[in-house]
Amino acid sequence: MLSEYKEIFLEELDEQLQLMDEVIMELERNSGSVEVIQSLFRAAHTLKGSSAAMGFEEMKRLTHRMEHLLDLVRSKERTVTPEMIDLLFRALDHLKLMKGDILARDCITVDVTDCVRALERYESGEEDERAAHRSAHDAVAGLPLHEPRTCAAGDAGSARPELSLSVRLHASGLLEQGQRLMWVSMRLAPDCFIQGARAYVIQTMLAEWGEVLLASPDYESIGESADAALELTYLYAGMQEPESLETQAAGLADVAWAGVFPVLPEELNMDASQAVDPRRHPSEPQQPETQYPQRPLQPSAAPSSQPAAGTGSPSPAVKAKAQTIRVSVERLDDLMNLVGELVIEQTRIQQVARTQRRRFQDDSVGELGHIADHFSRIVGDLQESVMKARMLPIEQLMGRFPRMIRDLSRDLGKELELVMEGQDTELDRTLIEEIADPLIHLIRNAVDHGLELPEVRERAGKPRQGLLRIRAAHEDNQVVIYVEDDGAGIDPDRMRTSAVKKGIISQEDADALGDREAIDLIFRPGFSTAQQVSDVSGRGVGMDIVGSHIERLNGMIDIESVLGRGTTFKIKLPLTLAIIIGLQVKCGGQTLIIPMNNIAEIVRVPADEIKSVRGQPVVLIRDQIIPVADIRDRFGVPQRNGGAKHIPLVIIGSAEKRLALTVDELIGNQEIVIKSLGAYIGKVEGIAGATILGDGSVAPILEISSLFGRTATR
Amino acid sequence: MTAQEQYVEFGIDREQYAIRIQDIHEIIKMQEITHIPGVMPYVKGVINLRGKIVPVLSLRDLFGMEEQTHTKQTRIVVVNHADDAVGIVVDRVSKVTTFNDIQAPQGRFGGLDGRLFTGIGIAAGGLVGILQLEEVLLRD
Structure with a gap:
């Protein structure tokens, strides 16, 4: 408490x-x-x-x-x-x-x-x-x-450490139980050479005799070889007479001197808060200083820390908090799991209702259908509510940016205007935590490498002040975050040269890359386009980590860059990590789920449009060359004979990478709950987990990021 | 090992095997097993056990026998393994039984590694191999 x-x-x-x-x-x-x-x-x-x-x-x-x-x-x-x-x-x-x-x-x-x-x-x-x-x-x-x-109070006899509210409360409780409260001060012998360890032993001894409420300094903060003789002060509660305690304490090894002093009643009062003198600022708005519950153990404590509340309006933050309760994330997770189960059962009821309707003509069957519909609406709402309970506005994160960007642009001599939009966009709190680092990195990158120095901008005919825009929005059940700058843009040719020079790819490969792929080289480990390594954007360890981080969150990242005009990074993230929309596909008789937020698009192409480039099947979609992979090869599902004229391709993406998967049949998308395969099976390459479909059968969920890993190693 | 401990006796091919009843979570009829690409070869796939995903092994496979088409008698014995449940496909489940005499496994039992068994139960119908679950489940 x-x-x-x-x-x-x-x-x-x-x-x-x-x-x-x-x-x-x-x-x-x-x-x-x-x-x-x-x-x-x-x-x-x-x-x-x-x-x-x-x-x-x-x-x-x-x-x-x-x-x-x-x-x-x-x-x-x-x-x-x-x-x-x-x-x-x-x-x-x-x-x-x-x-x-x-x-x-x-x-x-x-x-x-x-x-x-x-x-x-x-x-x-x-x-x-x-x-x-x-x-x-x-x-x-x-x-x-x-x-x-320091944490330590100065003199053993005179200055005592400040007592925090919690210590004071605890102390008062012990007093009421009839315990004695005492300050125990000790000076360690100057020749004691392992002071930290000695302090630990002393504290442990004291804790055996009674209770140590406060130790100053804390033994963890004591260096092992402090030069000066060390003073230790403890707030101690016990049943002993002060005199006998003093003798006991003085008898401890390495203790040169020990003293026991009574704790003055005012030390337990809230006198620290009395320093807040409301008379000093008669003009200031009166508002409740704190919203801490009153201290029931100390009715005598001066309530002077509460200057006449009620004469002014409380600040908005205070008002808002009165309407919230704190719930541990764990509980919300449990709730989410239960809702997940419900979603599965609800899909099954729907399916049963449908088959029944097909088979029988009966009022009760019709009624079942109605109930099933109603039920699924309720479950849908419930799921949304629980998901919302886990969501926070992204403002929590974006609020940190202005200051960071101000400092950054000052250090780098850049002038820029920051525009932020969509701060109220909500997403899962785990995601907010996880996306912070990649976003911060993208911003640093934009300020450091993207935006030019004011003079350079003027020469290029742009306003001195650069523009950095950070935008968040919901787009079809996903969260999209844009980081845009109107800086120099990324030069694909320089990317190619640089990548070859750094030995990331061969000249031949570099020449084969389209501009888009060349820009995506930025996500390769060991790549940094800055001519000089600055301590802001680091040493080229950044962007590849951004990529892998987003990949881990099942997200995608896209770069749009126009030379001389600026760069836009677009991050797409799922709203939540537990329930996802999945595309059901059939492949060699097996049903598989592809997470919808990993799907860039779905196309049907004539079979002869899949070409082979140096042994790798590829397809050209809107000027982008995308490698093609057959899920059946990967998972040893038997090949289907007889080529269909048109092949459905699911273009999947993970971070900046794209891959076209050939499938036999597209079935449709539905909400699915990700379930783990359990500890016995453990982690399976290429599989993120499994889900239970409406008919009660199980379908594996593809893990998109590892599919890319395999392509790379091939 | 007390002689009066209860076992569930089941059969594969013409052999009889048993598992301590307290290791068994439940016994269910055969159901559709979903293959998971890329899992260990002795894992046949997974089933949906009331909303929980449970891996299923085939004893026939583990014992190096031919797979057989499922019959009406085919069952999945779901055993507790650590905090998880694991299903084992068997040809038939015979009965709950006790053994008056259990002997230590020899080097081999019916062509199988003796380490797979905690003992051999002597029953009226013949010998019953009592499975050492840890060993059976943790095979690589």
């Missing part, structure tokens, strides 16, 4: 950091706007309040500084300058680091002193007096400003 507070806090932190990211960008573009300043101020203020409540003092310090600076801007005492923007970004980066710290070890080791001082210095340009007042205030609050902060 305690960690729930932390989770809520982290969730809010995430939200506010994202918001800050966007707003600072906005501020940079549009420096004056009152609303922008206001929302940034509010974000800093919210974080200040909640970090204080959670006992994350460093974060409070920094957000407090940010808030103060923004307050000056808000009251028109200061104007926004590029320097200020940079400072704000710097502070934001520190906040992000802290978030990482909290996630990893529940305390903050990030040193914000420099950042806080930089903010202060900037402010004091005109605000000497107030800044001085502030630092004085901070010093009074027991926060040495110029000392590097």
